Amino acid sequence: MNAGETIPVTVLGGSLGAGKTTLLNHLLTHAGDRDIAVLVNDMGSVNVDAELVAEESDLAVGDGVTELSNGCICCELQDDLETAVVRLARERSFDHLVVEASGVSEPGPVARLFVTSRAAARYGVAGLATVVDARLFADTFGDGDPDRTVAEEGDGSVRPLSDLLVEQVESADLVVLNKRDLVSDAELAAVRDAVEALRPGATVVETTRGDVDADLLLSDLHDPDAPVGWRAALENDTGGDESDRDGHGDHSDHDHGGYGDHDHDDTTHAEATYGVTSFVYRRRAPLDPDGAAAVLGNLPESVVRAKGSLWVAGAENVHFTYSQAGPSAYVAAAGPWVASRPEFEQDTYRRNHPELDWHDDHGDRRTELVFIGREIDEDALAAALDAHLLDPGASADAGDFPTDPGEEVALAEPTRERESVPTTGAASEGGR
Numbered sequence: 001m002n003a004g005e006t007i008p009v010t011v012l013g014g015s016l017g018a019g020k021t022t023l024l025n026h027l028l029t030h031a032g033d034r035d036i037a038v039l040v041n042d043m044g045s046v047n048v049d050a051e052l053v054a055e056e057s058d059l060a061v062g063d064g065v066t067e068l069s070n071g072c073i074c075c076e077l078q079d080d081l082e083t084a085v086v087r088l089a090r091e092r093s094f095d096h097l098v099v100e101a102s103g104v105s106e107p108g109p110v111a112r113l114f115v116t117s118r119a120a121a122r123y124g125v126a127g128l129a130t131v132v133d134a135r136l137f138a139d140t141f142g143d144g145d146p147d148r149t150v151a152e153e154g155d156g157s158v159r160p161l162s163d164l165l166v167e168q169v170e171s172a173d174l175v176v177l178n179k180r181d182l183v184s185d186a187e188l189a190a191v192r193d194a195v196e197a198l199r200p201g202a203t204v205v206e207t208t209r210g211d212v213d214a215d216l217l218l219s220d221l222h223d224p225d226a227p228v229g230w231r232a233a234l235e236n237d238t239g240g241d242e243s244d245r246d247g248h249g250d251h252s253d254h255d256h257g258g259y260g261d262h263d264h265d266d267t268t269h270a271e272a273t274y275g276v277t278s279f280v281y282r283r284r285a286p287l288d289p290d291g292a293a294a295v296l297g298n299l300p301e302s303v304v305r306a307k308g309s310l311w312v313a314g315a316e317n318v319h320f321t322y323s324q325a326g327p328s329a330y331v332a333a334a335g336p337w338v339a340s341r342p343e344f345e346q347d348t349y350r351r352n353h354p355e356l357d358w359h360d361d362h363g364d365r366r367t368e369l370v371f372i373g374r375e376i377d378e379d380a381l382a383a384a385l386d387a388h389l390l391d392p393g394a395s396a397d398a399g400d401f402p403t404d405p406g407e408e409v410a411l412a413e414p415t416r417e418r419e420s421v422p423t424t425g426a427a428s429e430g431g432r
């Protein structure tokens, strides 16, 4: 794989909310002796993923976890990515770099950076792993309308998000079919067939909550010349015509094999290409638990993905995290707020985390939610949440909210047929 002293890199891609951060956290807790550096890219201005990774691992943002926020590393943040990874290799020694791309990134261009830029001297690509939300994939390519994917259709200049889903699979060396628990055996088999048709020869594993085998994920899986199913079919059909399948530019440059030829120009980004935007709702007051559950369990369809922290009345010592992806929405108790810990612990924590946004009265208690989607009515959503704000210390019954650290409660869940208990870690090696 890597000639000389290069550090192996695994690029982790996948759609918004597919389970990339969950998988990364699983990996970091099952990494054994490996020293893994991670770089987390989030398209919102608040890097929720980097915080969650840092919180769940021994790594700290700025130390083991590097964050690149407010954009996508496959286009507008490419230079930042290059600078960050070159600096990382200079400042620290580690065994492996895992790059978690934002949910709207195309993994090919991210991997190509490690081959063509200054980073190539220090790194070698070990693999492109794409996390697929099996539920979303089944809905999109099953009986659903692929263009609809997760939000309304684009307006001509905007590509359907399903294109991105396909591209993420097409460039993968390893496809992780996640959310196994949310699909039936028949749905899973259909998803697997579709994935194998899109990317023959890729390794495919099925997981629940990203419980992938660390050895497999970090192994040398990369094959830049692996066939892309649709392209092979097209070539067989037309004698090698590489015409554009969708009129949106060629993603199939043979010279670069699996890296794909990125058709974004400097001004293109998630918004221009897919119509995806994000906004942050931030308040220093607790939410009424029932009201918060009602709004956050029933977000408008324009929201593709939402995540962040919740300050909830009636449970003011608990730092809740919230996560919505498509039809699923969960609240989890992450543990106590720093502000509700003993003073000496607060001091130590704050010294080690100078980036923590601290309020004189409320400490780190806050509601900070990132909403990602298409044409979200931001004012209406903010007003819906504002209507449930209470004064700090107001009494409320947060009985339905989880309290034990790590405990999670569903505010919304997809209806599904359950034929079997989840199978995890079942791997099938493709023909390479």
Ligand SMILES: Nc1nc2c(ncn2[C@@H]2O[C@H](COP(=O)(O)OP(=O)(O)OP(=O)(O)O)[C@@H](O)[C@H]2O)c(=O)[nH]1
Pocket (backbone or CB within 6 Å): 014, 015, 016, 017, 018, 019, 020, 021, 022, 023, 049, 102, 103, 178, 179, 180, 181, 182, 207, 208, 209, 210, 305, 307, 323, 324, 325, 328, 330
């Ligand atoms: N039911 C179910 N939920 C899952 C599974 N894996 C992850 N989730 C949930 O899906 C949501 C999204 O997971 P994340 O790991 O944050 O997804 P992500 O891909 O990092 O999200 P973005 O970075 O925003 O694109 C969270 O609420 C997770 O708890 C799974 O296997 N089954």
